[in-house]
Amino acid sequence: DAGVIQSPRHEVTEMGQEVTLRCKPISGHDYLFWYRQTMMRGLELLIYFNNNVPIDDSGMPEDRFSAKMPNASFSTLKIQPSEPRDSAVYFCASSLARGMFGYTFGSGTRLTVV
């Protein structure tokens, strides 16, 4: 299994631009999570899906953030418009069964907004 695949690995964009991060979960995993990691706040849950349906998006910072999961093998996290404070590493993770067996994380997307 190739694991959770995220793209791009690095993204540098100008303030105000739209950014789209992509994730392919492990086949058969029915939960997908988006996390943001910063030095100050650690790993923060943004949103998670179960069977492609958003379950909890209370961690999404504001309306500039949106996430979709059109099918079981693909999810996107979009920021529009981007701001410098959005600079962080964004991780996608997938799991079976409520995360009891742990999540498998992707390698992350390092986003820099200048």
Add this chain to the structure above:
Amino acid sequence: GQQLNQSPQSMFIQEGEDVSMNCTSSSIFNTWLWYKQEPGEGPVLLIALYKAGELTSNGRLTAQFGITRKDSFLNISASIPSDVGIYFCAGLPSNSNSGYALNFGKGTSLLVTP
């Protein structure tokens, strides 16, 4: 989510020394997990614990699920340079209102000198 307090925040040790770190919560957890993150990568699951009092080993790593269900411990014996990284605890709260997402500690940064 429920806040996890992880300590120490960082450790700087010599190769061969043993390492101990812990994680506490104000509420009861059903599952405790320990992850390791290396630079430029996502966290990787090391050990999963499912029952109070459970003690589980993975090579030189040993983790325990506290009997109060509010804490967990990770020990690394005879540390080696490749143990360098950030170690995260994570837990699945027993409170049904908290949903199905893992809560993460802020990590313990481990540096090992040869």
